[in-house]
Amino acid sequence: MMKSAAFKLLYVLFFFAHIARSNGDSIFENYSQINLTQGTGPESIAFDCKGEGPYVGISDGRILKWRGPKFGWKEFAIPSPFRRRNLCDGSTNSDLEPVCGRPLGLKFNTETCYLYIADAYFGLSIVGPYGGVVKRLATSAEGDPFRFTNGIDIDTKTGIVYFTDSSIAFQRRDVDSLLRSSDRTGRLLKYDPYTKKVSVLYDGLVFPNGVALSANNSFLLVAESTGFRILKFNLASQGKSGDNVPEVFAQLPRVPDNVKRNGNGEFWVALNAGRSGTAPSGVPDPIAIKFDEEGNVLKRLDGNGAITFNSISEVKEFNGKLYIGSVTKPYVAILNA
Ligand SMILES: *[C@@H]1O[C@H](CO)[C@@H](O)[C@H](O)[C@H]1NC(C)=O
Numbered sequence: 001m002m003k004s005a006a007f008k009l010l011y012v013l014f015f016f017a018h019i020a021r022s023n024g025d026s027i028f029e030n031y032s033q034i035n036l037t038q039g040t041g042p043e044s045i046a047f048d049c050k051g052e053g054p055y056v057g058i059s060d061g062r063i064l065k066w067r068g069p070k071f072g073w074k075e076f077a078i079p080s081p082f083r084r085r086n087l088c089d090g091s092t093n094s095d096l097e098p099v100c101g102r103p104l105g106l107k108f109n110t111e112t113c114y115l116y117i118a119d120a121y122f123g124l125s126i127v128g129p130y131g132g133v134v135k136r137l138a139t140s141a142e143g144d145p146f147r148f149t150n151g152i153d154i155d156t157k158t159g160i161v162y163f164t165d166s167s168i169a170f171q172r173r174d175v176d177s178l179l180r181s182s183d184r185t186g187r188l189l190k191y192d193p194y195t196k197k198v199s200v201l202y203d204g205l206v207f208p209n210g211v212a213l214s215a216n217n218s219f220l221l222v223a224e225s226t227g228f229r230i231l232k233f234n235l236a237s238q239g240k241s242g243d244n245v246p247e248v249f250a251q252l253p254r255v256p257d258n259v260k261r262n263g264n265g266e267f268w269v270a271l272n273a274g275r276s277g278t279a280p281s282g283v284p285d286p287i288a289i290k291f292d293e294e295g296n297v298l299k300r301l302d303g304n305g306a307i308t309f310n311s312i313s314e315v316k317e318f319n320g321k322l323y324i325g326s327v328t329k330p331y332v333a334i335l336n337a
């Protein structure tokens, strides 16, 4: 009796170990990574008009371009003409971010091929297709300076840029305090390239982070990190009814970061797993969720407890691959889509 129960238990344990292992293997089956050679934390990922890249913004304030395994990373842009190279280049010290810069959201305008940058400290900036020193477009809205510029997307028809300022109280280097707080000072902002004016579309948000427009620009998704949810702002009705009150698009099991639309008009929401190390295998470990336009879950990416995926900021689908960014890891992870 005792013996058979023990055997059963052993059998069950082996069974689960097998499931956990085969799952663990599958996420790494087509895994590869592009290591950074300096700095860390490729938070957001972009590809240019020619499909070249990825481009990433890193911990030392620079934007780098990947030119393939033979040529490696090349500096593409710096966030300020006054940035001190000897102090900043290669820095991973978050206390230097206010002087070195910290590019977060990156987005090419597909019409002009200019890159728009949401730099956590330097605000909304732009740089041409050949890079160089970025030009600052805006650092405040309606009298309140940006404190933590973060996510970005562009309406390619109008050129209007949507972006977030995560808080007017906390800076990016204090993100852990912001996550523990009940701060509701985040803003959803809009930059009009013709009038060069920034307006506040919505304020009082709970750590607004990534933003993504729908394929025909009729609505905008905004991740509320500490709210564990994605809000949907209907842009088509804007101005008609006069209110911008959002709907809840999705509730999430973990802290959402960037939201990126793929070529099919679907959305990848990156979830910060918030683990400091590996997690037990076999336990659900969602690191990203793919949604359709109605908010239905199409796919869940499971990190299988691996330390590789314990800090995810973005999943960018491009040419059949998923490029996975992180604020803390020194690499871009790549999986098959
Ligand atoms: C890995 O890539 C191969 C070849 O493209 C494909 O057949 C297989 O399904 C992929 N596995 C996973 C887990 O994506």
Ligand SMILES: *[C@@H]1O[C@H](CO)[C@@H](O)[C@H](O)[C@H]1NC(C)=O
Pocket: 033, 035
């Ligand atoms: C990237 O770095 C990891 C960890 O240091 C190393 O195992 C791997 O071989 C590197 N990959 C490449 C392509 O250099």
Ligand SMILES: *[C@@H]1O[C@H](CO)[C@@H](O)[C@H](O)[C@H]1NC(C)=O
Pocket: 216, 218, 293
């Ligand atoms: C934009 O897309 C939405 C969702 O797919 C659709 O309901 C709406 O009719 C479209 N609007 C226009 C102007 O095409």
